Amino acid sequence: MTVAAFGALTIACGLVAPIVGSTPISLSRVFDRAIPFADNVDAQVFFVARLPRVIAAALVGSGLAVAGVVFQALLRNPLASPDTLGVSAGATLGAMIAITFHVDVAVMGITAVPLASFLGSAGALGIVYLLAAARRRGTSSTVLLLAGVALSAFLGALLRLIQIVADFTDTLRNVRWMMGSLDVASYAPIVATLVPMAFAFAVAGSLPRVLDLISMGADAAESRGVDVRRAERIALLSASLSTGAAVSLGGPIPFVGIVVPHIVRLLVGADHRVVLPASALFGASFVIICDLVARTVFGPVELPVGTVTAILGGPFFLWLLFRRLA
Amino acid sequence: MLVVAAVAAAASIALHAQARRVVSIIPATTEMLFAMGAGDRLVAVGSYDRFPPEVEKLPRVGALLDPAVERIIAMRPDLVILYGTQSELRTQLDRAQIPYYAYTHRGLGDITETIRSLGARVGVTAQANAVAGRIEGQLADIRSRVGKSPRSKTLLVFGRERGTLRNIDASGGVGFLHDMLETAGGADVLGDVKQQSVMMTTEMVLARAPDVIIELRYARGDDTDGTDLGEWNALPAVPAVKSHRVFMLRGEEFVVPGPRVAAATERLARLLHPEAFK
Amino acid sequence: MTAGSHVLHAADVAFTYDRRGPRVVDGVTLGVPRGAIVGLLGPNGSGKTTLLRLLSGTVTPLSGRITIDGVAIGSLSRREMARRIAVVPQETHSAFDFSVLEIVLMGRYPHLGAFELEGANDVAIAREALAATGTAALESRRFATLSGGEKQRVVIASALAQSSEILLLDEPTASLDLGFQFDIARLLTRLNRERAVTMVVSTHDLNLAATLCTELVLLKSGRVLAHGPTERVLNAESVRALYGVDADVVRHPRAGHLTVVPLARAD
Numbered sequence: 111m112t113v114a115a116f117g118a119l120t121i122a123c124g125l126v127a128p129i130v131g132s133t134p135i136s137l138s139r140v141f142d143r144a145i146p147f148a149d150n151v152d153a154q155v156f157f158v159a160r161l162p163r164v165i166a167a168a169l170v171g172s173g174l175a176v177a178g179v180v181f182q183a184l185l186r187n188p189l190a191s192p193d194t195l196g197v198s199a200g201a202t203l204g205a206m207i208a209i210t211f212h213v214d215v216a217v218m219g220i221t222a223v224p225l226a227s228f229l230g231s232a233g234a235l236g237i238v239y240l241l242a243a244a245r246r247r248g249t250s251s252t253v254l255l256l257a258g259v260a261l262s263a264f265l266g267a268l269l270r271l272i273q274i275v276a277d278f279t280d281t282l283r284n285v286r287w288m289m290g291s292l293d294v295a296s297y298a299p300i301v302a303t304l305v306p307m308a309f310a311f312a313v314a315g316s317l318p319r320v321l322d323l324i325s326m327g328a329d330a331a332e333s334r335g336v337d338v339r340r341a342e343r344i345a346l347l348s349a350s351l352s353t354g355a356a357v358s359l360g361g362p363i364p365f366v367g368i369v370v371p372h373i374v375r376l377l378v379g380a381d382h383r384v385v386l387p388a389s390a391l392f393g394a395s396f397v398i399i400c401d402l403v404a405r406t407v408f409g410p411v412e413l414p415v416g417t418v419t420a421i422l423g424g425p426f427f428l429w430l431l432f433r434r435l436a
Numbered sequence: 437m438l439v440v441a442a443v444a445a446a447a448s449i450a451l452h453a454q455a456r457r458v459v460s461i462i463p464a465t466t467e468m469l470f471a472m473g474a475g476d477r478l479v480a481v482g483s484y485d486r487f488p489p490e491v492e493k494l495p496r497v498g499a500l501l502d503p504a505v506e507r508i509i510a511m512r513p514d515l516v517i518l519y520g521t522q523s524e525l526r527t528q529l530d531r532a533q534i535p536y537y538a539y540t541h542r543g544l545g546d547i548t549e550t551i552r553s554l555g556a557r558v559g560v561t562a563q564a565n566a567v568a569g570r571i572e573g574q575l576a577d578i579r580s581r582v583g584k585s586p587r588s589k590t591l592l593v594f595g596r597e598r599g600t601l602r603n604i605d606a607s608g609g610v611g612f613l614h615d616m617l618e619t620a621g622g623a624d625v626l627g628d629v630k631q632q633s634v635m636m637t638t639e640m641v642l643a644r645a646p647d648v649i650i651e652l653r654y655a656r657g658d659d660t661d662g663t664d665l666g667e668w669n670a671l672p673a674v675p676a677v678k679s680h681r682v683f684m685l686r687g688e689e690f691v692v693p694g695p696r697v698a699a700a701t702e703r704l705a706r707l708l709h710p711e712a713f714k
Numbered sequence: 715m716t717a718g719s720h721v722l723h724a725a726d727v728a729f730t731y732d733r734r735g736p737r738v739v740d741g742v743t744l745g746v747p748r749g750a751i752v753g754l755l756g757p758n759g760s761g762k763t764t765l766l767r768l769l770s771g772t773v774t775p776l777s778g779r780i781t782i783d784g785v786a787i788g789s790l791s792r793r794e795m796a797r798r799i800a801v802v803p804q805e806t807h808s809a810f811d812f813s814v815l816e817i818v819l820m821g822r823y824p825h826l827g828a829f830e831l832e833g834a835n836d837v838a839i840a841r842e843a844l845a846a847t848g849t850a851a852l853e854s855r856r857f858a859t860l861s862g863g864e865k866q867r868v869v870i871a872s873a874l875a876q877s878s879e880i881l882l883l884d885e886p887t888a889s890l891d892l893g894f895q896f897d898i899a900r901l902l903t904r905l906n907r908e909r910a911v912t913m914v915v916s917t918h919d920l921n922l923a924a925t926l927c928t929e930l931v932l933l934k935s936g937r938v939l940a941h942g943p944t945e946r947v948l949n950a951e952s953v954r955a956l957y958g959v960d961a962d963v964v965r966h967p968r969a970g971h972l973t974v975v976p977l978a979r980a981d
Contacts, residue, residue: 133643148672151642158670159639186809214598221599278484279654279691283595286603286635293637295601295670316829323820325809332772333803334876335796335824380810383831405637411629412637 113384116374116391123398124168128160130402132409158295165300166292166359167401167415168394171366173307173356175374175393176314178367179386180349183321184342185251188375189431192353192367195258195346196234199265201357202288204230206269209283210276219298223287224358228306231354237261239346251328254346289414290361292401303359310351311390313344318382321345325382363397363416365423370396372430439520439538440546440553454559455515455535459508461499462539465517466491467694468551472563479511486688487696509534515558544615544701547693548572567695574698575619578705581712582621588708590622591646591676593636594654594690601667604636612693613652620704621712622648641674649676650683650707652690683707720745721912722769722799722880727778729764737776738764740936746880746914751906753927753944754916757957761936762916763804766882769914771795782880796824800873802883806865808857814868815853818843821875843874846909847901863894870901874911881905883915887922899925920974924948932956948972954980 129137139145139152147153177192185194192198207213208226215222241257273281294300320341323331328338353367370393371385378384400418407413458474460466461482469475470488478491482499485491497511498504500519505528508516513534518525520538529536537557539550548568555564592613595605607613609624611632617624625646626634649668668674668682676682685703689696706713723746729739739761746752754762767773768780771787780787782798790798800821808817821843822836832840844850847867852860857868866886873881886902887895899922905911917923923930923944930947932939934956940947953961953974962975 131639133639148678151645151673154671154673155639155642159637159642183809188809209597212598216599221597223597279595282605283597283603286595286605287597291603293602293639295638299600319823319826322812322816323823326806326817326820327803329767329772329801330803330806332792333770333796333799333801334820335791335793337792375810379816380812381816405639410640410643411631411634412640414635 112378113387113391116388116395120168120391120395120398123395124164127164127167127398127402128156130406131155131160132406132412159293162294162297162300163292163401164398165297166294166303167397169300169303169307170292170356170360170363171370171393171395171397172390173303173310173352173393174363174366175370175389175396176311176386177349177352177356178393179371179374179382179389180314180317180321180345180352181367182371183325183382184345184349185255186325186327187251187255188372189368190255191365192349192356193262193362193364195238195254195350196261196265197231197238197350197353198357198362199262199269200234200237201227201231201354202362203265203269203272204228204233205287205358205361206272206276206284209287210272210280212280218302220302221299224299224302227358228354231350231357234261234265235346235350235354238350239343243343251342254342287361288416290363290416292360292397292415294359299359303355306351306355310348310355313348314352314386317341317345317348318386321382321386322380361416363419365419365427366393366397369419369423369426369430373426439540440549453557455557457511457513458515458517458558459497459511459513460485460517461497461503461508462517462519463487463692464541464547464694465537465539465550465554467692467696468554468564468567469558471567471695472551472555472558472560474555474558474560474563477558479513480508487692487694517554541693542611544575544612544619544693544697547612547695547697551695571695571698575701578621578698578701579619582705582709585621585709585712587621587623588647588681589625589645589675590617590648590650590708591625591636591641591644592617592622592650592652594633594652596651596667599664599667601638601641601670604641606634606636608632608634612697613690616697616701616704620701620707621709622704638671642671645673645675647675647679648681648683648708649674650685650704653684653686654688654691719747721748721783722746722914723781723784724765724769725779725781727765727768727775727780729761729768729773729775731764736936738936739768739775741778742933742936742938743778744931744938744941746912747929748879748912749906749910750928751902751913751915751926753923753930754914754933755918755920755923755930755956756933756939757918759935760933762918762933763884765933766801766884766914766916770799770801770882772801793824796876796878798878799880799882800876800878802866802870802873802881802886804885804888806869812857813853814844814849814855814857814860815840817857817868818872818875821872824876839877840871840875843871844868846874846905847871848897863890863897866890866894866898867901870898874905874909879910879912881911881913883913885917886915887917887919895919895922902926920948920953924972924974925969944972948974 135152135155140156181190182188204226205223208222213222238257242254323336332338371389374389374392378388401415404413404415404418456477457479458477459480463485466481466485467487480495480497481491483496484499497507503525509532516536518536520540548571551564551568555561592607597603608629608631609627610630614624625644665682668677689700724744727742728737730737756762768775818840819832822832847870849867887898927944929943931941940952949963958980959976960978960980966973
């Protein structure tokens with residue numbers, strides 16, 4: 111499959127998804143200018159309930175998929191994910207602090223929870239980077255991995271501490287946030303997420319060949335002329351930024367970052383110049399489809415999108431693991 | 437229902453049982469005990485107990501997910517009120533030979549049942565019956581007031597991410613909030629969804645088209661003045677938004693199915709049918 | 715010989731991984747003549763691999779100077795270094811499922827601009843490198859599915875694709891069976907002769923060193939014990955000094971080079 115084919119799939123998903131849902135709507139009514147927007151239920155379902163949701167799904171899906179590809183190359187491990195280095199945990203911690211302590215600020219249209227979530231992920235990134243760069247020889251992938259695992263564990267402990275302080279209703283809201291939700295209902299959070307994510311993608315766009323090389327080992331890459339320290343720093347930055355933006359928009363949606371790069375590699379091979387853009391596109395399609403399933407399969411109630419990605423992604427990931435170990 | 441009946445039977449067999457050192461890890465039963473004048477018999481309460489203010493002086497011994505078993509036993513209680521689902525705790529108490537009362541949380545009717553049976557178990561039967569009777573009377577009064585009035589399709593929201601319409605949690609067609617709403621003269625717009633809590637999305641709100649939206653806020657430090665209900669204006673086609681019938685009610689009596697439930701139901705009823713209370 | 719006539723020269727180079735510990739490389743001076751195959755010989759822990767990493771510029775020496783064609787390697791960019799020196803590591807593990815051609819094409823990286831894609835010329839060079847190592851037929855195979863000998867030859871092809879005049883090899887035959895050892899030794903000799911590739915080979919296989927190398931550097935505990943043409947340096951005394959083993963070092967009539975036969979532990 112080529113990148114163009116993945117692109118076509120993404121466009122198809124993006125066009126079909128807002129039309130399909132548990133509530134029947136008529137496209138002609140949606141676009142009927144004669145009806146004032148405030149009275150047009152179909153238009154509101156399309157433009158307020160569904161379209162932002164589909165766009166958010168695409169952003170989150172491509173953001174997590176790209177982060178997954180980059181982390182896997184950086185850590186030289188196809189089982190790595192955006193969660194491995196603790197960036198996701200940092201985002202979750204930020205969100206929980208905002209929810210539990212009833213933080214109620216809004217900056218430029220971004221509300222407290224996504225803002226705190228993003229800051230949390232940035233904080234986690236900073237800590238991992240400092241821990242790993244403390245060794246003057248540069249960031250070796252083992253050191254990075256250990257730093258990330260230690261940070262994840264520490265942040266997990268902080269999360270549990272906060273849950274103790276939280277009262278019953280806050281705990282409910284925390285749990286709800288952690289299930290992930292793409293029902294953004296407005297375009298402001300999408301625009302806010304687009305800024306760091308576009309930056310992360312631009313940076314990641316300079317990396318594909320370098321990712322191929324560093325995945326063969328730091329010395330091997332160095333001897334072929336790669337500035338490995340700089341490449342690792344850039345990879346860490348772009349993948350963490352992408353993860354932080356995605357998680358603060360939709361919550362920690364599991365398995366996308368591991369499973370999508372693998373499916374893509376099975377279809378297009380290992381060359382990152384194809385894998386990176388293909389994963390971005392397929393990640394978007396994957397989450398759009400999972401969200402569509404989540405909101406239609408058990409009408410009138412909805413499943414959390416994280417449940418669907420886990421149900422589809424979990425067994426697949428296990429299969430991959432066994433295949434690799436065999 | 438069966439558990440409550442069985443325990444009530446066991447309690448009456450015990451004949452004028454008295455409990456003097458009671459541990460209650462459930463906010464509802466803590467409130468009930470105070471309401472029936474047995475608050476002075478409490479030696480420890482749960483982590484989430486907030487009412488009445490007297491509970492602040494009592495030691496805390498955990499809640500549903502994290503009961504502090506050793507501390508509870510160390511209190512030397514003669515009755516522990518716990519959730520029916522806490523089988524681990526029950527086993528530990530059986531081993532320590534400490535009697536317990538298993539509480540199950542269901543609908544509005546179960547609240548007065550529980551008050552009566554708990555009262556008998558603790559030994560304040562007369563006061564318990566009085567409290568239960570008062571509640572039933574108040575609820576009957578509300579029912580009769582709103583009886584004939586037309587019922588609006590109402591959405592009862594008890595959680596939402598601040599500043600947005602995300603992660604809306606609403607009451608479904610089961611549970612005491614639903615019963616309260618129906619008693620107060622509202623038609624639960626999610627009445628057909630047989631879940632206590634429903635994760636709502638904006639599409640669902642548009643599809644269900646409630647005439648009234650009531651947001652319940654609990655937190656004590658929650659000093660918002662209701663202006664943040666403006667987020668609902670993102671869905672102007674919803675009848676409740678169009679007719680400006682989006683309201684907020686603040687108070688913990690909406691999350692605790694205890695003795696204050698009648699007062700809470702009345703607040704709901706006054707909002708839905710102001711004319712019935714003139 | 716002065717530093718000027720050497721393509722690669724290390725002057726009094728020292729290095730340690732742990733500042734408080736002993737030096738892994740302790741005052742090493744050596745020169746690699748153009749067109750030679752220099753063997754770094756020594757027991758495990760003698761500093762061979764570290765010395766190779768110093769020569770390739772992967773690590774920076776604590777003290778001393780390393781020059782390539784008279785220019786200090788610290789002053790060259792990594793790309794420039796990669797165009798002049800290629801490294802064949804002891805083992806190559808690929809985290810992902812690259813094909814043989816993809817791996818060999820990675821050797822073209824130092825010759826490409828920032829966003830430049832490999833062109834027809836680069837692919838031709840890669841294919842030619844595969845042919846030179848006898849692995850042209852494996853071009854579309856997954857690297858991970860190859861045998862040890864095939865993998866090593868592909869990695870050598872990748873290094874050849876870098877079109878560098880110097881090749882550093884770290885224990886190139888360590889994990890290979892006799893047949894592949896023989897093939898690799900012959901391959902390297904041929905590459906050295908036909909393409910004028912200067913080589914530095916680290917090994918502890920004395921017979922390989924005798925077969926392959928025109929001159930030897932004997933390393934023990936990070937220091938140079940002896941340095942010179944193979945015929946002069948490889949003898950019973952140096953084997954005893956390096957390995958503590960009494961051995962016979964004789965020229966084999968049919969093979970045409972020295973062979974080392976261990977006989978007993980010394981003392």
